[in-house]
Amino acid sequence: MAASSSAHPITSFAGSYTLALEASTYAGSVAILCGSDVVVARDVEMGRRADEKLMPVVAECVATLPDGMRSVERIVCGAGPGSFTSLRIAASIAKGICHARGIPLFELSSLALIVAASAGDQPGRYLVSLDAMRGESFAAIVEVGNDRKIAAAVPFEIVEASTLAEKARGAGAELLPGAPHAAGVARMLGSVLDRGPVDLAAWEPDYGRAAEAQVRWEAANGRPLPR
């Protein structure tokens, strides 16, 4: 797959390679960007199976670069919300590579990536969602401005999945189906880099929900879980 983006001028990242990972659902993805052009993009099945698929695909993608892993200058990782385990696999891989190579890690909203991957360059107001299980969805309103920019961080809420269309109408937004894809980072790289890298040690995805045991404990005790 080859795609390109004219949404952001190629500035400091021109000609440099970015590895993008997205795994907020069971359909993960990997992309390599040169500047803001997608040079490699792959889909990865994240569901439970005998083999873990994401790392081999990362290795295959990186192997296409002139100097392999040494060519990668940064990683951008989808930060959720979504599947706890899939998000954590991608985050762990991102941390392992960044730690070994001493390169920065950036994050962006997986909900924003749905717009980047699905809406093309069309300015507008979109309601996007990811499965939150139990009949619920993580939902967010994402704006694409006339300058085609998409914010890297978007607030989201947990809503009944059956109310998404109604919420979109109420917000004057278009209900945008689709899934996030790492290749969508190309359209957002400028705004992602503008926010700066995360703290590699402390960073974790925004899972969207606390662990169920934590929710029950905090409800029963009326205070946050002590850490």
Place this chain on the structure above:
Amino acid sequence: MGLARQSRAGGAAAGTAGALSVTLLLGIETSCDETSAAVVESSGPGERPELRSLVILSQDVHAVFGGVVPEIAARAHLTSIVPVVDKALADAGIGFSELSAVAVTHAPGLIGALLAGVSYGKALAHSLDIPVVAVHHMEGHLFAASLEDPDAEPPFMALLVSGGHTMLIDCPAWGSYELLGATRDDAAGEAFDKVAKLLGLPYPGGRYVEELAARGKPGRFKFKPPMLDGTWKANQPGYHDVSFSGLKTAVLNAVRGSSDIERDRADIARGFQDALIETLVEKTVRAADERGRSRIVLGGGVACNRTLVAAARKRAERIGATVHSASPRLSTDNAAMIARAGLFHFERGERAELSLNAFATLPIPGLKNAAGF
């Protein structure tokens, strides 16, 4: 394929500069609620490895739940692994560029927790252009004592006792294991935790039960040591197995029947611990005697129980066997034992593929009679 995951890359320790070069191997352990990293150094196969560093970060957050919460454990591993590895390398006085390989626990354990370590370890190793070696957590426990005690080497009979496992394993040589017996229900550590809860003690309960039992009167509450009565005959299937659910129920009944639990708590703890230890020790020494082993190795978190170790030593003397147990920091879950076991596989030329996955249950590699375990 990830399950079969370990292939031979020839006999030599690929990844090292030459036959006389030093191997520095980073171990990573995230199977439950300890994030741990360690560095071991080896001058070559047959040489005694040296533990260069060990960092263990325990997740205290689980205490309020009375047990480990898998999702919380997995999240904590992700935010702990980078500083834990940094400290292990700093303590060893080395940088990433000096590492020869990464060894990572991939089974058994909590899937989400394991995946954090496996995914990070694979990515780290691949980025450093060095091999990754998959290690079975329980095989790591078999190696733990050997890091401190040069005599804790095969052939030996091993009792692995932790919160998740109770296994009696005959080890004629590293990499060759036979499962003789295992628990049919609760693991020994699980029994300690459940009894601790019944007695109003904190989690994890092993240390607290032992401390309380030390103040108890022996024999005042006498519980029958499980599966030691005369109905079990040598060579009968299950002869080497253990079971602690009945003992736990007996403790529950004693607690419920007590008219003054504050008065009785220590005596009940003593009675429980005496019964559990008698079963573990008798089964282990019998198995060692049956197989002609003169060494017994104790591993796993319950091997921190000094009363168990002392009882095993006393009983083993009767068959002329010695007992070897690791210090507490190497008995509980730790990456040093993973690095040591990983070194063994690394020196045999075994390498994991990038598709290496995590598994909640999986037999120890090289284990005979592993059905159901």
